[in-house]
Amino acid sequence: MMGSRGTSVVLSRAARMRQKLQSALEASALDIEDVSYQHAGHAAVKDNANETHFNIKVISPKFEGQSLVKRHRMVYDLLTDELNSGLHAISIVAKTPTESGS
Amino acid sequence: MAAAAPSATALAGAALPLPLSARPQPARFSVALPRTAPPPPALRLRSVRRLAAAEGPPAGMKETLDKVVSAHKVVLFMKGTKDFPQCGFSHTVVQILRSLDVPFETLDVLANDALRQGLKDYSSWPTFPQLYIDGEFFGGCDITLEAYKSGELQETLEKAMCS
Numbered sequence: 681m682m683g684s685r686g687t688s689v690v691l692s693r694a695a696r697m698r699q700k701l702q703s704a705l706e707a708s709a710l711d712i713e714d715v716s717y718q719h720a721g722h723a724a725v726k727d728n729a730n731e732t733h734f735n736i737k738v739i740s741p742k743f744e745g746q747s748l749v750k751r752h753r754m755v756y757d758l759l760t761d762e763l764n765s766g767l768h769a770i771s772i773v774a775k776t777p778t779e780s781g782s
Numbered sequence: 783m784a785a786a787a788p789s790a791t792a793l794a795g796a797a798l799p800l801p802l803s804a805r806p807q808p809a810r811f812s813v814a815l816p817r818t819a820p821p822p823p824a825l826r827l828r829s830v831r832r833l834a835a836a837e838g839p840p841a842g843m844k845e846t847l848d849k850v851v852s853a854h855k856v857v858l859f860m861k862g863t864k865d866f867p868q869c870g871f872s873h874t875v876v877q878i879l880r881s882l883d884v885p886f887e888t889l890d891v892l893a894n895d896a897l898r899q900g901l902k903d904y905s906s907w908p909t910f911p912q913l914y915i916d917g918e919f920f921g922g923c924d925i926t927l928e929a930y931k932s933g934e935l936q937e938t939l940e941k942a943m944c945s
Contacts, residue, residue, distance in 0.1 A: 719870075748925045756908050763908045769871065770909075772924050 693731040693762055700758045705740035708777055712736050719768070732768040743776045843900040852917035855942045856886035859901055860911040864888050871923035872911040878930045884939050916942040 691699075694712050702710055713735040736755065743751045751774035759767065851857050856879065862868030864876055879886045891898035891910050902908050905919050913920045915938055920926065929935035 748928065749919065749921055752922065752925065753906055760908070768909075 693767060694734065697734070697736070697759060697762060701736070701738055701755065704758050705738060705742050705754070707738050707740045709737070709739040709780070711738075715771075732766060733770070734767070735771045735773075737773040737775075739775050739777055739780045741777055743774055744778070748774070843896070844904060847900060847904045848917075850889070851914040851919075854885075854887045855916060855945075856884055856939065857914040858886055858888045858911055859891050859897075859914075860888050861890070861892050863890055868892055869910070871909075874923050875911045875913060875926050878926060878935070882930075882936060882939060884943065915939060916945060 694714055698710060698712055701707060701712075714731060714733070715735055716730060716732045719733045738755065742754070746754070752772050755770070755772050755774060756763070759770070858872075858875060858879065860867060860869070860872035860875065862872060867873035867876055876888070889897065891901065898910070901910075901912060905912050907919065907922060909922060911923055911926075913922070913926050920935075920938065921929065926935060929938070
């Protein structure tokens with residue numbers, strides 16, 4: 681939970697995730713949708729249903745030549761701190777600019 | 783890190799009835815149940831016992847998991863059981879595998895914390911479900927669903943079944 685996140689007090693998890701993904705992946709598009717409400721009351725999030733589940737759509741040139749598993753691992757690796765501090769699950773769509781047709 | 787749970791507790795956990803609130807609608811399973819062969823308990827019990835005894839040295843855990851993932855062609859590490867998934871993502875993957883009529887084994891990571899923590903490192907994957915085909919990590923829910931839609935999952939499974 682401790683770390684170098686000096687701004688974590690004021691930033692929402694969604695905003696922190698956006699910063700981390702945007703800068704590391706040089707994303708040309710990044711959608712982060714909080715869907716925690718869909719999972720409120722499920723076994724693992726009894727107490728705190730805030731910012732636990734997200735849908736993430738990210739388009740990044742860094743995914744070029746990477747398998748889906750690797751792309752998802754890249755996203756997970758960037759969000760390790762969040763996963764260790766209450767982020768429970770993310771649904772990931774990870775495409776390259778070419779694949780997204782943009 | 784969570785300390786390894788006492789083995790008695792971990793084993794009891796595997797057999798505990800689920801909390802009522804977490805049970806899926808019975809209707810959802812009334813069709814699926816009859817066509818499902820009863821899961822052979824051997825893998826589940828043996829591996830849970832071994833893992834509970836492992837008490838977390840990463841080396842032992844890796845060897846154990848090597849055996850677990852290759853003991854069957856298709857192994858799904860999930861939250862809950864085939865018949866009572868405890869999480870929507872795990873439920874989705876179970877439904878996909880059922881629809882493809884492939885035999886698969888499941889292990890409930892909620893019943894064993896050492897297994898749950900160990901797998902995150904072993905797979906370099908922080909969430910569940912985790913699907914293994916032919917001893918290889920295939921993906922989580924998103925990847926499995928996408929591969930199902932594209933036909934890649936069916937292809938991979940066919941290859942695995944023939945190998």
